[in-house]
Amino acid sequence: MLLWLLLTWTLTSRHAEASTTEEDFLQDETGFLHRRLHPPFSCPDMSPSPTPPTSVELVKPADVKVIAALGDSLTTAIGANGSTLLSIPFEFRHVSWSIGGYGTYRNVITLANIFKLFNPHLLGPSPRMTLHGSPITVNDTGFNFAVTGHNTLNVSDQVRHMIATLRSYPGLNFHEDWKVVTLLIGMNDICDYCKDKTLFSPDRFIHHMTDALDLMMNEIPRTIVNVVQILRMKPLREVQKPTLGCQLQRRFCSCLVQPQENSTELEELMEVNHEFQFQPEGGKEMIHTFSDPEELICPPEEHPYIYTRARDTSSGGALEPLRLLMLLALTRL
16 A cells, blocks of 8 residues: 555565454564565675764764654554554554664664664664554654654644754763654645645645754754655555555545546646655656565765765765665755
8 A cells, every 4th residue: 555655665475464463463573573584784884984074964874873753654654564454553663664673674674774784873763663642752652753644734843842852862962963864744735635725735835844844954953854755645546455554544535535536636636746746757766666675775985975965066976875765855064
């Protein structure tokens, strides 16, 4: 199903049989994590810089001390075990694509587990699943500040929560530690568009995203913000599986699933979806499968740093130091 494509990357057909309790799921997952799904990963240089870099253009993967994430259900990973018939709304934050810290790169590829290859002491990966609607703390979520059901209008609140947490977290040097924050939000805006075309318009999306990015730019030092483009959502109309996750997704995205095919309402919504995406048609990065082992790319010897938005023509590059599957879009010292 569309909104959990990235999440199902970390799961296998072993979860095809119904698992009705958390204990059943954990037993199944434990066996899954002992399988060798991806080859060992090693680079010639996986060490941090001799001293913490003061320029964002000189940050190596091993220099990153903190990882965090903002967004909605795609980042809380609610229903990520989507092939089961769970009757309880678990949030599988520990295997969330951008922040999950469960397992290792060998069996669960997440952005956090990739960074852990370079820095095993990384702060922030989500350690466990949570229960949607129940009280949770940072010990449950790690630095996964996403909230199931949130729209873009809520993202600045998530940023403020993140800032307050990072400032006071034991062992984290807020001013000196380098941080990577992944932001993916906007799909719920599309799902709610027909209910309020002004509140959930592309202009308001841009406004709320700009506010959130400005807030991070002004308030969080030494941070790389990883802005991820929302997905093309029309394939969600094809979801037919009678699982809880799939049916909830259809129910909460009625603006997308209810219009007739080729209707003006659907055409308008698809145009809005396209306007929410900041890469041009024909130039979008594509991932064709989440089933095959993913081959990561080592940082090149001539540029062992995380590529960020070019400040001038000499500071960018065509190669990525890691195939993080995301666009590193905003930086601040």
